[in-house]
Amino acid sequence: MWPEVFGTRPGLLGWERFAKEPLGETVVRAMRAAVLDSIGNPLRVGDIRVPVPEAEEVLVRVHVCGVCRTDLHVVDGELEDPKLPLIPGHQIVGTVMEAGERVDRFSVGDRVGVPWLGYTDDSCHYCLTGRENLCDNARFTGYEIDGGYAEHTVADHRFCFPVPDGYPDLQAAPLLCAGLIGYRALRMAGDAERLGLYGFGASAHIVTQVARYQGREVFAFTRPGDAEAQRFAQHMGAVWAGDSGQPPPEELDAAIIFAPVGGLVPTALRAVAKGGVVVCGGIHMSDIPSFPYELLWGERVVRSVANLTRRDGEEFLALAPEVPVRTEVVPFPLEGTNEALDALREGKFSGAAVIVVDEIG
Numbered sequence: 113m114w115p116e117v118f119g120t121r122p123g124l125l126g127w128e129r130f131a132k133e134p135l136g137e138t139v140v141r142a143m144r145a146a147v148l149d150s151i152g153n154p155l156r157v158g159d160i161r162v163p164v165p166e167a168e169e170v171l172v173r174v175h176v177c178g179v180c181r182t183d184l185h186v187v188d189g190e191l192e193d194p195k196l197p198l199i200p201g202h203q204i205v206g207t208v209m210e211a212g213e214r215v216d217r218f219s220v221g222d223r224v225g226v227p228w229l230g231y232t233d234d235s236c237h238y239c240l241t242g243r244e245n246l247c248d249n250a251r252f253t254g255y256e257i258d259g260g261y262a263e264h265t266v267a268d269h270r271f272c273f274p275v276p277d278g279y280p281d282l283q284a285a286p287l288l289c290a291g292l293i294g295y296r297a298l299r300m301a302g303d304a305e306r307l308g309l310y311g312f313g314a315s316a317h318i319v320t321q322v323a324r325y326q327g328r329e330v331f332a333f334t335r336p337g338d339a340e341a342q343r344f345a346q347h348m349g350a351v352w353a354g355d356s357g358q359p360p361p362e363e364l365d366a367a368i369i370f371a372p373v374g375g376l377v378p379t380a381l382r383a384v385a386k387g388g389v390v391v392c393g394g395i396h397m398s399d400i401p402s403f404p405y406e407l408l409w410g411e412r413v414v415r416s417v418a419n420l421t422r423r424d425g426e427e428f429l430a431l432a433p434e435v436p437v438r439t440e441v442v443p444f445p446l447e448g449t450n451e452a453l454d455a456l457r458e459g460k461f462s463g464a465a466v467i468v469v470d471e472i473g
């Protein structure tokens with residue numbers, strides 16, 4: 113039963129809730145948050161203490177936070193050893209309210225985006241060779257660091273991004289993971305002209321727009337019979353949309369698999385031409401069934417894409433307004449975070465779900 117909320121009062125952060133420590137009179141700031149207490153259980157929406165930023169951190173008032181399939185993998189226990197209790201969410205758009213003493217990239221009042229990559233050591237072999245996405249000591253937002261399904265969060269300023277002007281908070285949120293990781297996956301697809309996308313959710317709807325802008329053709333594969341998702345894919349610019357088991361009307365040069373379904377790897381290999389790449393874009397996938405070597409023969413490649421580098425973020429957030437990428441979002445209130453996760457699990461909406469905590473711009 114902590115903290116017990118006694119009331120509201122005006123404060124630096126607007127009207128804020130406050131509470132007293134259970135054994136003393138120290139008044140602490142409290143905030144609403146959706147908290148994962150244990151794996152496999154719904155998030156609990158309640159009041160907890162507002163975090164205090166360390167020297168390299170900013171305290172961010174969260175406006176919105178995008179919902180990502182990775183959140184499902186965390187909540188469902190498919191990713192090991194999350195911080196517990198944990199506030200998930202790693203596509204955060206908010207305003208800097210306080211800055212630690214070593215923060216020099218942002219000032220109070222700035223709009224910031226907080227992505228999945230929350231910390232790297234800047235010193236391991238991977239970091240020193242431009243591959244900080246693979247850092248041995250990386251820590252991730254909404255997994256090993258508390259994330260954005262809350263009224264406030266703290267984040268290391270070195271890993272935050274300025275949010276491009278012209279994007280309202282809601283539309284900006286999905287850029288921060290669906291867009292970023294999608295962009296990295298698209299890079300891994302090389303210069304493929306005919307690109308297949310397996311699973312047409314938040315990432316695919318953004319990647320389709322970037323791929324078209326780059327002069328590629330997109331072939332969209334959805335759950336069998338999901339006519340609405342297929343219509344959505346064509347509306348977003350796919351030249352063809354069909355069931356995941358269907359062969360495309362022509363050979364593909366590359367495919368990106370966003371759905372967490374290992375069985376799609378041999379399916380996609382079958383669809384790509386010689387020399388084609390199959391990129392697995394998710395952090396977790398069901399087991400890949402065995403398949404004949406013949407499917408890989410002809411210099412076909414299967415690879416994964418892991419996390420993001422800060423350079424990916426800078427490049428993609430500069431590119432998005434050029435395209436311009438338009439995100440289709442489905443808003444949910446903070447109280448409805450579990451419903452948003454369930455809707456994503458069941459593929460109940462098109463585009464990207466976003467938790468609206470305190471939308472401003």
Ligand SMILES: [Zn+2]
Nearest residue numbers: 233236239247
């Ligand atoms: Zn490192």
Ligand SMILES: [Zn+2]
Nearest residue numbers: 180182289290
């Ligand atoms: Zn994500």
